[in-house]
Amino acid sequence: MPRTSRFEGRLLIAPLTAFLIALLGFPLVLDIIYSISHVGFENIRAPELTGFSNYAKAIADPEFWAAAWFSLRFGLIVAVIQVVAGLGLAVFLAPLFAKRPWLIALLMLPMMVAPALVGLMYRLILHEFVGAVPYYLLEWYGDFPAFLGRDWAFTTLVTVETLQWTPFALLILHSSYAAVSPDIREAASLDGARGRRLFLNIDLPLMLPAIGITFFLRFIDSFRVFDNLYTLVGPGAGGSTTSMSIYIYQAFFKVGDIGLAVAASMLLLVASFMVLWVINGLTARKAPL
Amino acid sequence: MTRLNTLLTSAALFAALGVTGAMAEVTVLGWPGGPEEAGLRKAADAYNATATDADKVKLIFFNRDGFFDKLAADLAAGSTDFDVNLLATYALGRYAPFMDPITLPDASKATFPEKVLATMQYDGKQYGIPTDLSLHFMYYRKDLVEKLLADADWKAKYGEISEKYLGKKLEPKDPDAWTWEDWMAMALFFTKSINSDSPTRYGTVLQMKNLLFNMMVWQSTARAQGGDWMNDKGEITVDSPAYRTALDIYKKLYDEGTSPKDSTTYEFAEANAAFGAGQAATMLQWNAAFGDLDNKDKTPAVAGKIGTVAPPAGPEGRFTHIHGLGLGINKASKNKEGAVKFLNWLGTPDAMVIYAKAGGSPALSDAVVAKVSTERPDLVKLGQYAGSYGFVMHGGTAAKALQVYELQAKEFTAYWSGGKSLDEALAAAKTGMADLLKP
Numbered sequence: 001m002p003r004t005s006r007f008e009g010r011l012l013i014a015p016l017t018a019f020l021i022a023l024l025g026f027p028l029v030l031d032i033i034y035s036i037s038h039v040g041f042e043n044i045r046a047p048e049l050t051g052f053s054n055y056a057k058a059i060a061d062p063e064f065w066a067a068a069w070f071s072l073r074f075g076l077i078v079a080v081i082q083v084v085a086g087l088g089l090a091v092f093l094a095p096l097f098a099k100r101p102w103l104i105a106l107l108m109l110p111m112m113v114a115p116a117l118v119g120l121m122y123r124l125i126l127h128e129f130v131g132a133v134p135y136y137l138l139e140w141y142g143d144f145p146a147f148l149g150r151d152w153a154f155t156t157l158v159t160v161e162t163l164q165w166t167p168f169a170l171l172i173l174h175s176s177y178a179a180v181s182p183d184i185r186e187a188a189s190l191d192g193a194r195g196r197r198l199f200l201n202i203d204l205p206l207m208l209p210a211i212g213i214t215f216f217l218r219f220i221d222s223f224r225v226f227d228n229l230y231t232l233v234g235p236g237a238g239g240s241t242t243s244m245s246i247y248i249y250q251a252f253f254k255v256g257d258i259g260l261a262v263a264a265s266m267l268l269l270v271a272s273f274m275v276l277w278v279i280n281g282l283t284a285r286k287a288p289l
Numbered sequence: 290m291t292r293l294n295t296l297l298t299s300a301a302l303f304a305a306l307g308v309t310g311a312m313a314e315v316t317v318l319g320w321p322g323g324p325e326e327a328g329l330r331k332a333a334d335a336y337n338a339t340a341t342d343a344d345k346v347k348l349i350f351f352n353r354d355g356f357f358d359k360l361a362a363d364l365a366a367g368s369t370d371f372d373v374n375l376l377a378t379y380a381l382g383r384y385a386p387f388m389d390p391i392t393l394p395d396a397s398k399a400t401f402p403e404k405v406l407a408t409m410q411y412d413g414k415q416y417g418i419p420t421d422l423s424l425h426f427m428y429y430r431k432d433l434v435e436k437l438l439a440d441a442d443w444k445a446k447y448g449e450i451s452e453k454y455l456g457k458k459l460e461p462k463d464p465d466a467w468t469w470e471d472w473m474a475m476a477l478f479f480t481k482s483i484n485s486d487s488p489t490r491y492g493t494v495l496q497m498k499n500l501l502f503n504m505m506v507w508q509s510t511a512r513a514q515g516g517d518w519m520n521d522k523g524e525i526t527v528d529s530p531a532y533r534t535a536l537d538i539y540k541k542l543y544d545e546g547t548s549p550k551d552s553t554t555y556e557f558a559e560a561n562a563a564f565g566a567g568q569a570a571t572m573l574q575w576n577a578a579f580g581d582l583d584n585k586d587k588t589p590a591v592a593g594k595i596g597t598v599a600p601p602a603g604p605e606g607r608f609t610h611i612h613g614l615g616l617g618i619n620k621a622s623k624n625k626e627g628a629v630k631f632l633n634w635l636g637t638p639d640a641m642v643i644y645a646k647a648g649g650s651p652a653l654s655d656a657v658v659a660k661v662s663t664e665r666p667d668l669v670k671l672g673q674y675a676g677s678y679g680f681v682m683h684g685g686t687a688a689k690a691l692q693v694y695e696l697q698a699k700e701f702t703a704y705w706s707g708g709k710s711l712d713e714a715l716a717a718a719k720t721g722m723a724d725l726l727k728p
Contacts, residue, residue, distance in 0.1 A: 041358055041361040041362050041365060042361060042365045042383075042386075043365065044362055044365065044366075045365070127559060127562060128549050128550070128551060128563070129549075129563050129565075129566040129568060130562050130566070145550075146549075146550030146553075147551065148551045148554040149550055149551055149553055149554070149706070150553060150707065150708060153554075233554055234498065234554075235499050235699070236499060236554075237497070237499055237553040237554075237702040237703060237705065237706035237708060238699060238700070238702050238703025238704075238706055238708035238709060239499065239699050239703070240703075240706070240708060250695075254501075254691075254692070254695050255692050256358075256689075256692065
């Protein structure tokens with residue numbers, strides 16, 4: 001490459017590089033400093049460096065691990081349910097979508113609502129004295145479960161998250177299903193493949209990359225759940241619904257231990273990076289095929 | 290050239306505006322968006338009508354969301370953007386290092402009861418003029434309690450239920466004479482699952498969400514049993530028999546079904562919804578709830594049928610948690626002289642009358658509250674209860690008082706919801722509090 005062209009290339013990429021450094025680099029450096037400091041709101045502009053004690057505190061804190069387990073469990077369960085439901089809907093509703101594509105827009109509506117509002121909405125819907133669900137359960141069966149109580153909160157949260165975000169899985173998987181070439185299906189049909197066999201041997205393998213991407217997107221989004229969970233139940237009785245995001249929020253704003261909050265978020269960042277690195281590695285290895 | 294002139298003119302205008310803003314006015318950072326703001330605006334208008342230009346007050350307001358954290362960061366950074374700022378009892382210790390103590394003018398001692406002034410004291414020093422007070426009322430359904438006190442069959446049933454669930458036969462009493470045990474009996478009696486004749490589904494509605502404000506509501510129960518955060522030696526006493534009894538009162542009421550199943554997620558609004566629907570006979574709640582609950586348009590089911598008394602009595606007496614909002618002086622202020630003048634005026638009976646009539650909730654001495662009792666009858670009880678029953682826990686104004694409430698909320702709700710045993714919850718609370726409240 002001629003020297004002038006290389007210079008021009010660097011010049012053109014400079015604004016983007018500066019933008020990334022300013023937007024990602026600066027907060028990262030600040031976070032690293034805070035994570036190794038004793039810092040609260042009182043000394044936020046003059047943190048005292050204390051080494052890695054915040055990391056040690058987070059790692060030794062059983063509540064950190066409880067929050068990590070909650071988020072992991074929540075993320076995995078919700079992602080699996082949404083992918084399975086989204087896939088089922090995409091396949092079974094495909095003929096309907098082909099005739100009436102506007103139905104897809106209708107099904108996307110839940111995604112248009114801010115998660116915090118969804119949480120508030122269900123807080124009302126499930127409230128014993130103003131909500132429709134307990135009212136009708138009481139009318140019909142004479143009783144209803146404590147939807148937001150300790151025993152039911154997790155199930156309620158999974159249901160709420162699933163109802164709001166399954167349309168996202170449906171959208172991607174519907175596109176993927178629609179992209180499978182009719183020629184391939186026709187060829188398989190000529191060979192005698194029908195129904196479930198056609199789906200399992202032709203459609204599903206071709207949709208696998210889309211299913212994988214949908215799963216990871218939904219897992220990442222659900223793992224970092226905060227808004228709807230916070231407005232619906234908060235950290236829960238005895239901290240029973242504390243996700244990683246809520247743990248970090250509580251440590252930062254409620255306890256004022258900014259060092260601990262940032263150290264926990266850095267640990268989360270490292271864990272996320274490792275997962276992405278593994279996924280990236282797997283994808284790169286499969287690329288030549 | 291024209292553009293340059295425009296720029297210069299604009300710069301001069303901005304500079305002039307800046308100079309005007311800094312012309313020795315007293316900038317007051319108030320509590321935004323509620324009756325407190327309305328009250329402060331009226332009070333400031335009245336003060337500015339007679340103040341010299343140098344002493345005039347300018348009001349600024351943050352958003353309520355994260356207010357105290359933003360204020361802490363500003364004070365710590367030595368901000369000079371405001372001379373006078375909001376204070377809250379439970380955050381006094383957090384702000385005290387960045388504020389100047391004040392000397393109370395004589396007028397303020399006549400305006401406020403001693404216990405109300407104490408809500409703005411930390412480490413033996415006065416840090417602000419108390420402007421608003423929050424405490425708790427025991428709300429009850431007058432119509433139902435009156436019937437219970439008059440109906441022989443209901444009385445007999447009340448005795449049976451109290452004997453079965455509390456181990457002793459109790460007689461129904463007037464709410465103003467209730468002990469915590471009487472309240473428990475009342476809650477049991479008015480619970481449909483226990484007494485099929487009860488006109489309400491629940492006898493009470495408890496606020497048991499893992500939320501620091503719910504600890505403030507509950508802790509009057511502990512104080513009445515003799516509980517305190519720490520003793521005079523600074524030792525944490527949260528594992529005392531008094532705390533155990535108080536925690537068990539809520540636990541028993543919840544387990545017996547006298548409060549809705551979802552009570553472990555209830556706070557102010559949910560409790561009001563239950564009581565306002567006419568399905569709970571009693572409720573320990575903030576004084577601020579009264580206006581809406583007694584409003585026929587907002588809560589037709591119970592408006593006009595509500596009675597309020599101070600929380601019930603325990604072996605150590607009758608208590609209500611109190612905390613105040615107030616105004617104090619920023620240590621970095623550049624106009625402390627003007628700030629002191631304004632606060633001295635704000636503590637006078639005349640200023641507080643203006644503030645109260647405009648919507649504020651100051652707890653005033655009997656002589657002063659008499660001047661507003663027609664427009665604000667609720668302030669009469671507020672001042673009386675604060676003066677007679679108000680308390681602040683030992684350590685309740687410490688720098689990490691809010692964190693103590695957070696910790697208690699987590700541990701005590703774990704016990705109430707069955708996540709931890711009483712011993713485990715108290716041990717965790719004691720260890721955490723010792724760390725948070727260490728000198």
